[in-house]
Amino acid sequence: MPYGKCQGHGWWQGKFRGCGYRITAAREAVLNTLMLSEEKHMSAEEIYLSVHENNPAVGLTTIYRTLEILNDMGMVFKFDFGDGRARYELASGTDDENHHHHLVCTACKKIIDYKEFIDDELELLRKTEKGLSEKYNFTINTHLIQFYGLCEDCRDTR
Amino acid sequence: MPYGKCQGHGWWQGKFRGCGYRITAAREAVLNTLMLSEEKHMSAEEIYLSVHENNPAVGLTTIYRTLEILNDMGMVFKFDFGDGRARYELASGTDDENHHHHLVCTACKKIIDYKEFIDDELELLRKTEKGLSEKYNFTINTHLIQFYGLCEDCRDTR
DNA sequence: CTCCTTAATGAAAATCATTTTCAATAATAA
DNA sequence: TTATTATTGAAAATGATTTTCATTAAGGAG
Numbered sequence: 408m409p410y411g412k413c414q415g416h417g418w419w420q421g422k423f424r425g426c427g428y429r430i431t432a433a434r435e436a437v438l439n440t441l442m443l444s445e446e447k448h449m450s451a452e453e454i455y456l457s458v459h460e461n462n463p464a465v466g467l468t469t470i471y472r473t474l475e476i477l478n479d480m481g482m483v484f485k486f487d488f489g490d491g492r493a494r495y496e497l498a499s500g501t502d503d504e505n506h507h508h509h510l511v512c513t514a515c516k517k518i519i520d521y522k523e524f525i526d527d528e529l530e531l532l533r534k535t536e537k538g539l540s541e542k543y544n545f546t547i548n549t550h551l552i553q554f555y556g557l558c559e560d561c562r563d564t565r
Numbered sequence: 566m567p568y569g570k571c572q573g574h575g576w577w578q579g580k581f582r583g584c585g586y587r588i589t590a591a592r593e594a595v596l597n598t599l600m601l602s603e604e605k606h607m608s609a610e611e612i613y614l615s616v617h618e619n620n621p622a623v624g625l626t627t628i629y630r631t632l633e634i635l636n637d638m639g640m641v642f643k644f645d646f647g648d649g650r651a652r653y654e655l656a657s658g659t660d661d662e663n664h665h666h667h668l669v670c671t672a673c674k675k676i677i678d679y680k681e682f683i684d685d686e687l688e689l690l691r692k693t694e695k696g697l698s699e700k701y702n703f704t705i706n707t708h709l710i711q712f713y714g715l716c717e718d719c720r721d722t723r
Numbered sequence: 724c725t726c727c728t729t730a731a732t733g734a735a736a737a738t739c740a741t742t743t744t745c746a747a748t749a750a751t752a753a
Numbered sequence: 754t755t756a757t758t759a760t761t762g763a764a765a766a767t768g769a770t771t772t773t774c775a776t777t778a779a780g781g782a783g
Contacts, residue, residue: 427759428759428760429749429750429751429758429759429760430750430751431749431750431759431760431761433760433761434760450740451740451741452740464761464762465761465762466761466762466763467741467762468741468742468743468761468762468763469760469761469762471740471741471742472742472760472761487645487647489645491739491740491770492739492740492741493740493741510697510701510703510705512703513706519701519703521697521700521701523693523696523697523700524689524692524693524696524697527689527692527693528689528693531682531685531686531689534682534685535681535682535685535686535712536712538681538682539668539679539681539682539712542679542681543668543677543679543716543717544716544717544720545668545670545677545712545714545715545716545717546714546715546720547668547712547713547714548671548713548714548715549712549713549714550710550711550712550713551709551710551711551712551713552708552709552710553708553709554693554694554697554703554705554707554708554709555705555706555707555708555709556703556704556705556706556707557703557704557706558701558702558703559701559702559703562702562704585730586730586731587730587731587778587779587780588779588780589730589731589732589778589779591731591732592731608769609769609770610769622732622733623732623733624732624733624734625733625770626732626733626734626770626771626772627731627732627733629769629770629771630731630732630771649741649768649769650768650769650770651769651770
């Protein structure tokens with residue numbers, strides 16, 4: 408249940424109201440950071456620091472709470488890349504546009520998003536999901552695929 | 566670098582010595598628990614409790630330290646299934662025998678190992694890894710694939 | 724077998740990300 | 754404008770994991 412386009416002013420406000428959430432400056436600031444930041448896989452603390460620049464009154468607790476409801480609404484994805492903290496990514500397109508996986512550099516923790524080969528991957532996943540569902544009577548909702556290794560810079564450094 | 570067969574007495578001692586680690590009762594107890602326990606995806610605390618039954622002198626800290634070196638040696642795999650604690654699995658076979666992925670029930674946290682469809686998967690992965698390596702100059706060492714959903718019991722309960 | 728070096732250990736304290744508590748504040752419906 | 758109640762910040766709590774440090778015990782040397 409990813410979220411659609413993030414275009415125009417207040418594109419998110421309808422979604423918020425629809426879910427019974429109030430529109431607040433803190434929530435707008437979090438979304439703005441997620442949309443405008445260079446870094447696309449921010450931790451709660453990084454988001455906090457960024458929001459803090461323009462909204463010093465917003466506390467870390469509110470960042471966590473906002474990220475939680477954004478995640479619940481499908482507007483944000485939450486990932487664990489193995490560095491001991493959660494990282495968040497704006498779901499900025501349609502379902503198909505969003506679908507991508509990650510390459511994680513285990514040395515410098517850099518994350519690379521990729522969409523290539525996603526089609527082949529999707530086909531395999533469909534097949535696997537079907538088989539597993541039947542064999543284990545398991546209803547599959549989501550999947551996680553990540554590749555771990557060394558990025559260009561870190562490989563050369565060694 | 567998974568570990569080979571776990572057969573015979575002291576199959577692990579040579580590996581330990583080879584890596585410069587000493588043979589201790591605590592380490593043997595952890596390996597025994599991992600080998601003999603019904604539960605195949607134990608947390609550090611669960612392992613601690615199990616070890617504690619026969620070796621009450623062994624502390625939780627030692628469990629963590631032992632699991633870390635076992636993971637470093639490739640004798641144990643460490644996973645995050647999203648329940649806020651690491652879980653450990655004995656690498657009890659050869660590379661190929663070990664290779665499997667997980668189905669995670671998001672309701673009851675049950676973990677199902679599966680090996681089916683691994684062959685198709687391996688082929689896709691080879692292709693993807695090659696493509697990604699070339700495009701992003703990224704050296705891929707490992708990958709993680711997990712499916713999340715509801716197991717038979719939890720689906721029926723709803 | 725005994726001694727010696729040093730890795731391994733347990734207990735307690737420290738970390739650190741995240742969550743909870745609670746009283747104060749502010750967004751919305753009436 | 755007011756009343757209701759979600760949202761908030763600060764501080765405390767939580768919980769998994771790590772670190773510290775003094776003590777113990779493997780395992781090589783003799």
